Amino acid sequence: MSRTHCGDRVDTSDEPLVENHWHEYWDRLEEHVFFRVEAEDYVARLAATLGPDLGARVLDFGCGFGFVAELLARKVPALFVFDTSDHMRRQAQLRLAGYANVRILLPPAVASWPEELRLDLVLVNSVVQYMMRDEFHGWLGRWQAMLAPGGRLALLIGTSQRDQAHQICSDLAWSAPLPIPLSTSRILLLGTNLSCSKSVTSGQNNAYH
Numbered sequence: 372m373s374r375t376h377c378g379d380r381v382d383t384s385d386e387p388l389v390e391n392h393w394h395e396y397w398d399r400l401e402e403h404v405f406f407r408v409e410a411e412d413y414v415a416r417l418a419a420t421l422g423p424d425l426g427a428r429v430l431d432f433g434c435g436f437g438f439v440a441e442l443l444a445r446k447v448p449a450l451f452v453f454d455t456s457d458h459m460r461r462q463a464q465l466r467l468a469g470y471a472n473v474r475i476l477l478p479p480a481v482a483s484w485p486e487e488l489r490l491d492l493v494l495v496n497s498v499v500q501y502m503m504r505d506e507f508h509g510w511l512g513r514w515q516a517m518l519a520p521g522g523r524l525a526l527l528i529g530t531s532q533r534d535q536a537h538q539i540c541s542d543l544a545w546s547a548p549l550p551i552p553l554s555t556s557r558i559l560l561l562g563t564n565l566s567c568s569k570s571v572t573s574g575q576n577n578a579y580h
Contacts, residue, residue, distance in 0.1 A: 410439045410442060413439055417525065420525075420549060421492070426447065426522070427447065428491050429447045429491060430517070432494060433453070433498030435459050436459065436462045437462060437466035440463060440466070447472070450472055450473045450474070451473075451474050451476055451490070452473060452475055452476065460477075489517060489519035490517050491521070492523050493514045493517060493518065495524070507535065511535070515539075520567060521565075523562065524561070524563075526560040527558075531556075533560055536562070540562055544564075545560065
């Protein structure tokens, strides 16, 4: 089974979405300097693709150890971070403790996310390959619903998941998939909410109210 580290995750996107027990893996995973190198590369590619302005409110979904989030926290007014692994969230919380603009989100079943939360950018970096298909589809709908007008959903996924994203999030305007260096099975997929409604993030830098 081929695996490469991507940001704070281990990528297996050449494999189909299957039910598995990744929590045990994440709970015993230790930090490695390579994670930081990959995080820097990922954020650099984001800036090259999306431009320097990532928006006022950003969600790092699947934050892992928080290396990507640490870089993003210096660039955006309000950053939300989430990981399904309790261990990963604790590690990210420690790394991000010095940033007043960061909020750690708990699993929705534990603590509801703010219903009024609308995001300018949702980042999903090599996460969906660890989800069951129904879970992936459910989150796609939720990510789309959380986008502010003009908000963008950036998915680093396997090529086999592209059609699913297009189908579930059919209201988004999807750009052509961007290839990932040194990979034939991964792509960066970008969808934009073209709604003309007034953004709730307009003029607001405080993400908590």
